[in-house]
Amino acid sequence: MKRLIKTCLVKHKRILSLTKSTICTAVILSLAFTANLSALPIIFLDADTPTTGSDLGTMPLVVAPYGTITFVGEIKTTNFDIDFLNAGATGSSFDILGPNDTPAQTAELFFSFDVISIEFVYGGNFGGIEIEARDGLGNVLDSFSQTSTVDGMPAGPIILSGSGIRSLYWRDPVDGQGYAALDNITLIIPEAATILLLALGSLTLLKRR
Ligand SMILES: [Ca+2]
Ligand SMILES: [Ca+2]
Ligand SMILES: [Ca+2]
Numbered sequence: 001m002k003r004l005i006k007t008c009l010v011k012h013k014r015i016l017s018l019t020k021s022t023i024c025t026a027v028i029l030s031l032a033f034t035a036n037l038s039a040l041p042i043i044f045l046d047a048d049t050p051t052t053g054s055d056l057g058t059m060p061l062v063v064a065p066y067g068t069i070t071f072v073g074e075i076k077t078t079n080f081d082i083d084f085l086n087a088g089a090t091g092s093s094f095d096i097l098g099p100n101d102t103p104a105q106t107a108e109l110f111f112s113f114d115v116i117s118i119e120f121v122y123g124g125n126f127g128g129i130e131i132e133a134r135d136g137l138g139n140v141l142d143s144f145s146q147t148s149t150v151d152g153m154p155a156g157p158i159i160l161s162g163s164g165i166r167s168l169y170w171r172d173p174v175d176g177q178g179y180a181a182l183d184n185i186t187l188i189i190p191e192a193a194t195i196l197l198l199a200l201g202s203l204t205l206l207k208r209r
Contacts, residue, residue: 122146
């Protein structure tokens with residue numbers, strides 16, 4: 001990235017017009033943003049230890065310094081779907097509540113902080129699965145669905161993304177089904193402060209030249 005900025009600065013020296021200078025600044029800002037995306041904070045949830053969400057069925061998970069994750073659903077042993085296991089699910093996973101529970105046949109993970117990307121594997125055997133990444137108002141930012149999760153059907157991984165994701169909601173739309181689980185959930189968090197610092201650093205560098 002430093003080399004790219006240097007190239008941009010060399011070109012910038014030769015260009016006198018204000019318009020070109022503005023374009024160059026935009027390029028540097030965009031480079032700073034792109035470089036930072038690969039280093040954004042990640043939270044991994046596999047329901048197999050307290051720090052990766054094994055207690056989420058009964059209590060919220062505090063993830064310092066970002067905030068709290070809460071779960072409406074049940075933690076379930078992951079051995080009901082061979083495709084799910086082949087996709088990497090192990091131990092326990094995050095499952096929907098049963099048809100006689102309230103809310104029925106659904107699960108939802110809530111985040112007290114913004115998330116920009118969620119990757120996961122999914123299983124279920126009988127029935128199907130519908131998954132939505134939602135913002136704080138419940139608007140759907142991205143979604144995935146599969147009409148059947150019987151043996152031989154795909155089980156992920158799938159990535160849902162959007163700006164300001166605050167919950168991951170999923171359900172089995174087929175009546176009477178109580179098993180539709182997710183595992184190895186990877187959350188990517190935008191770190192606004194880091195992006196801003198990188199951008200300001202690039203601007204200072206540009207100003208000095
Ligand atoms: Ca697991
Ligand atoms: Ca399956
Ligand atoms: Ca269940």
